[in-house]
Amino acid sequence: EVLLVESGGDLVQPGGSLRLSCAASGFTFSNHWMTWVRQAPGKGLEWVANIRQDGNDRNYVASVRGRFTISRDNAKDSLYLQMNNLRAQDTAVYYCARGRRDYGFILDNWGQGILVTVSS
């Protein structure tokens, strides 16, 4: 069974930093693109960033570029999102999602999500 478990969410002050983790199991992590998607309270889905299997290709939405860094450790079957200079608008549930094996940008499995709250 594919399992994605996010952790690291917290209440943080504006300007602060946080590192989210996503532990993957039940599949060969190193074979898949991985993506972070977020959802502000009561709002829709926002695609945040993705990373290629080898970690050498990464893409970001403009609103987080330069502040967030997506990374992965294939030896640990883990995905990360380093979030710096956090803003109130970054408050959201953050989901990690697996890219489908045949085409990595189709998100076929999602974690349950982790809440990040940015507030003073």
Next chain:
Amino acid sequence: DIVMTQSPDSLAVSLGERATINCKSSQSVLHTSNNKHYLAWYQQKPGQPPKLLISWASTRESGVPDRFSGSESGTDFTLTISSLQAEDVAIYYCQQYYSPPHTFGGGTKVEIQ
């Protein structure tokens, strides 16, 4: 960035009736090399993460009931639930994966009338 615009924001449909959700992309998401539309549909039930229903605009995922179907016409996409069931109450999102950022539509909330 490609903007995905969904309509309506919400709709209420009687059990057993048809529900139609629209999605329009601000530019083509058709790759001419393979003649595929890079468009997916997701279903999100309250308190749950999204679930992939359809990829390539019209290909249902394994296990998705056949009352769900997707279609396209240029930059216009449609998700149809042919006979609404109680378990279909959810918010539905379209997403383009043609070019990053892989933007989502704003969502359409489907309820029982």
